[in-house]
Amino acid sequence: MIWNTYLRGFKLYLNVEKGLSDHSISAYERDVEKLARFVEKEFGELPIQALDINHIRSFLQELHQCDIDPRSQSRILSGLRAFSQYLILEGMIPSDVMEHIEAPKIARRIPEVLSIEEVKSLLESFDLSQPLAHRNRAMLEVLYACGLRVSELIHLHIDHIYEELEMIKVLGKNNKERLVPISQRALKYLNIYLSERKNGLIKAEARHLVFLNRRGRGLTRHMIYHIIKEAGERAGIEKNISPHTLRHCFATHLVEGGADLRAVQELLGHASIMTTEIYTHINNEYLRNTIHKFHPLNRS
Missing domain, CATH: 1.10.150.130 (Tyrosine recombinase, N-terminal domain)
Structure with missing residues (x-):
């Protein structure tokens, strides 16, 4: 070619x-x-x-x-x-051939999110007596507690967990680092998994990673996607969910609870506030649905 x-x-x-x-x-x-x-x-x-x-x-x-x-x-x-x-x-072309090319207009899609009860059902869907269940539960707890991208979860380092501070250091897009609070609940499940992890197979090249597969290597996006899809089925959730769904839930539930949008932007690692503003639209949709469901004159 x-x-x-x-x-x-x-x-x-x-x-x-x-x-x-x-x-x-x-x-x-x-x-x-x-x-x-x-x-x-x-x-x-x-x-x-x-x-x-x-x-x-x-x-x-x-x-x-x-x-x-x-x-x-x-x-x-x-x-x-x-x-x-x-x-x-590299001096191969004299000017930017893309300078006057405009991106096509894209309708902003409001991502599908789970209710708080659905998130709870998802997190509690694991039979903790089964192999790898503690790992899988810990992964979902961290995704929802911290709003991580799946790539950030995959590359989370052992020495980037600051338990005493209840913070984790996340390596985001373009290798940009940020500190994100982690809840005591998520830390509890994380520590249970890490205790199990010590007794499992750990390959040298993956020893710095938190989440490992049964062969002691890092996880892939596909593995995590599959784990979440199966958890959703067990929880009886009919919505189309993925690892990113929990990131959307994290942001949406914060905004619904009254969190400042700039704070949510910082937590998500968004370069622009415009990206984070999608969650205000979700919040407005939530408010509309609440009125339609609960306002006395809207009931049939």
């Missing part, structure tokens, strides 16, 4: 200069590969120096014709913007 040399350099740039996670690097690499395949098909062996805004626009038109949804298009554009910046830094 054309541009393979540039792709290798781009991956190194994302890792060393940008400090992105392996997951983000792989996603950006796929985005550029999509563009490269399109350019090769439509324009042949195009030198990277000849890439311009018209090629990008043709590529976006192709995505639209293939019914790629606006959210996916926007994500692909993020990868291409990073690639364009890399090419400029």
